[in-house]
Amino acid sequence: MTADNKARTARDRIVSDVDQMCRGEGRPPVAELSDRAALLVACGLVEPRIVDVVRTRLHRNLSFPTTGGFHQVRVIEEQRHDLRRIIDSPAPSMLKMALRTRLAELDRKYLVLRSGFTRGAGVFAYKIKDIRADRRRGVHLDTDDRGRLFDALASTPTMAPVPLVPRTLGELGTVAAAYGQREMGRVVLPQRMQTVVRSLPSLPQIRSDNRRIPEMYTAMLMEVGGLYDRLNAGYFRGGRAVEEIRLQFDAESELIGLSGDLCRLREAAATADASFSSDGFSTLTGMGPAIDRAWAEVVERAVAFRELVESVESRADVAVAEAARVAGIARDNGVRSPAAHYQPNQADLAAEHLAARAGDRMLSTEAMRRLRGQIDPEK
Template sequence: MERESTARTARDRIVSDVDRMCHGEGDPPISELSDRAALLVACGLVEPRIAEVVRARMHRNLAFPSVGGFHQVRVIEEQRHDLRRIIDSPAPSMLRMALRTRLADLDRKYMVLRTGFTRGAGVFAFRIKDIRADRRRGVHLDTDDRGRLFDALASTPTMAPVPLVPRTLGELGTVAAAFGQREMGRVVLPQRMQSVVQSLPSLPQIRSDRRRIPEMYTAMLMEVGGLYDRLSAAFVRGGRSVEEIRLQFDAESEVIGLSGDLCRLREAAASAGMPPAGDGFTTLTGMGALIDGAWAEVVERAVALRELVESVETRADTAAAEAERLAGIARANGVRPPSSRHQPSHADLAAEHLAARAGDRMLSTEAMRRLRGQIDPDQ
């Protein structure tokens, strides 16, 4: 909390969040990403054509296949990565054999979730006529592209605790003994044997590892995704008071652009063969003045996003407080309180789509008038 008390500007707060995520100190400053935010962050790892389809589907409020929360995919991928690394190390053969069994189980779970996502039952069109119509609207993803998007989702950052993988024979024995003790507790035993089992000392568990994001680019990705979730919540909370801001600001495109820049920076740092700022935020990337300048621009873009989000939250909180005050007055006088939540109708969605194309209409009108001026200059 001391860091938060000294953070005054939006930049200070972002730096504080990145430092805490990289150090793994205290409670996570960012909540786990929602599925929508995870999809936008994953767009930085896929081709631009896939990102355009994701953005178009979100603008049209079209769903994506759900697997019960993309956070579980990220946890599985973290464990698979750790297991592969330990198996490839000079570990005892008994430990590697047990870890291979665990890895096969996680691979199977991953493939089940991936298959459910790529099939897209009830979400993506499957008839030829419907597929062609969705392609014309720019909202259809082929099966291979869905697989690429799912693999990108598995590589997005997470703050969820990931269970530690056993690294020694002692830890493996602890896990096996704890599992056996839990299973024994489920068996219906005579009363005398139950008392013996319950009297056994509880075995220590291999606790979940404290979440620590390895470097500042991934931590900034987490920060940007969290800002999108906060902005979405503020739009719902504020209702009509923030409707004008929602119509003017394309939050999805902004997050996709930031994610793309951050993923390129992370890839450049990885190819340089150096640990990029593992101790927290820094303005020096170690990859030259050109990359430092690009990183500074990305940070300023994230700062501007946070400032906007905080302003929208303030307006939404004010509107929510005012709505609650009016609702209290209405209840006190036996009148039905007005609803502060605004659910957009079909007309509202159509108006939003038309407002987004206002610039295209303006440019087209001016182009036609210039062309007519060339043909008939006297008019």
């Protein structure tokens, strides 16, 4: 942590992160959400019964159907949204025709990923007996509910660069020329032709360099999702030093609560067409004092979450430094480090197996002595 970060409060750091994400300035302050964090953020967009199942499955470390990373679903959904908006606008017919072709391709990709998620092969039960058992445990999602959860996952925020959609015939021509140049580079040509192709000027890609999140509520969702990932990383690094915090704090429920509030605020802002949150963090929502007060409470909750995460990270750093110090002392004295990975040999495994059978041996010995006492009481 730099001196500038130490001088600022957790609230200042959150406000700075939200401003940076909304303006698309510099490097993204938050990494792309993990699949686990994305599931919890998506809970703000689905019914409570789905939320309960998601929370229970995560608490029991049960998996969800994977699509190779939910981030690619979010990128596809962003492009589909942009394509529909441009097609509905008064654009040239030739541009609309090309964009409809691209939209159909993205729709197909989306449906393939959605179908794989809703089938849940190898993850959710499919036999009647197993489905009933999972429902009693509260870990089964019906097919329709899996579809709703997938659609919510597609609406979670992303900091991944999303390829921009061509908005004019000139941009469409640039994309087509760039595609042709890339394909030409894959064809095996005579040496003279290869030299000519390589000498062609490089055509620009229609791609956004910096991802810009449209408003502060979505940016705050990205922020708290990133805090959850940082907390899990702190738990992993800190080990037993942070075990007490991990057992007392339900991070999953905390993120679900924040996500629900932020999604409601975002929906209200979209309905009211509020403009206060369009270019960075603001304490005013433009929707009246009641919403402003609720927004302030949500921000304070996120600040408290960040303070806890930073405390866990600090304790984890101390634990890692102490483990390194002890390992260095052990190494200097030629002994095994207490933090080193234990690899038992064959004798250790045999001793462990024999020790596990100590109770059986004791019971057998006592039973034989009692039987002998009945047969020969004089001895």
